[in-house]
Amino acid sequence: MxxxxxxxxxxxxxxxxxxxxxxxxxxxxxxxxxxxxxxxxxxxxxxxxxxxxxxxxxxxxxxxxxxxxxxxxxxxxxxxxxxxASSEPEANFHTVVKGDTLWKISEKAYGNGARYQAIFEANRPMLSDPDKIYPGQVLRIPAP
Structure with a gap:
């Protein structure tokens, strides 16, 4: 199937x-x-x-x-x-909670909110806009 x-x-x-x-x-x-x-x-x-x-x-x-x-x-x-096929570092996963933004998630994951674009790109095309995330959604956080 x-x-x-x-x-x-x-x-x-x-x-x-x-x-x-x-x-x-x-x-x-x-x-x-x-x-x-x-x-x-x-x-x-x-x-x-x-x-x-x-x-x-x-x-x-x-x-x-x-x-x-x-x-x-x-x-x-x-x-x-x-x-x-090829070994790469595994990403982490983050479940979005109320009040989360990609900037806040990036600060927590990388210590730098300005790296939010890396999280956005890692979740494309599932995310079409970095401001459109919702509670309960699971995001891929690539290894730094």
Missing amino acids: GFFDFVKDAGKKLFGEDEAPHSSAEAIEKEVADLGLDGDIKVEVEGDTVRIAGAAPSQEAREKLILAAGNVLGVAKVEEDISV
Whole structure:
């Protein structure tokens, strides 16, 4: 089962066959395609948990796949076993809380708020504007 099939199946399982958010599934399909996550990935959904296994072309693609799946409405947990072709430092993840800005997150992660652009770029195209983050969203914080 490909990632696009997973999105459709997840919507059906989480919201019921007739209530699946087709427009959201289409948006996620486009986002995943834009990320270039066409790797050999198998995705399973059990309740509110997503399990992803397979291979991704890079550590960044692996992390973005996890974020894309984890930020789907109704998904509480992502379990993964994704191998990557080349070893890179793993990024950290940050769950946005009320009052967070990329500047504040950058200050906490790097000791310098002016590096917020690195966090923004690490989460593109999932983020289209550095000022549009929301509580509960999980962001990728690249290694310094």
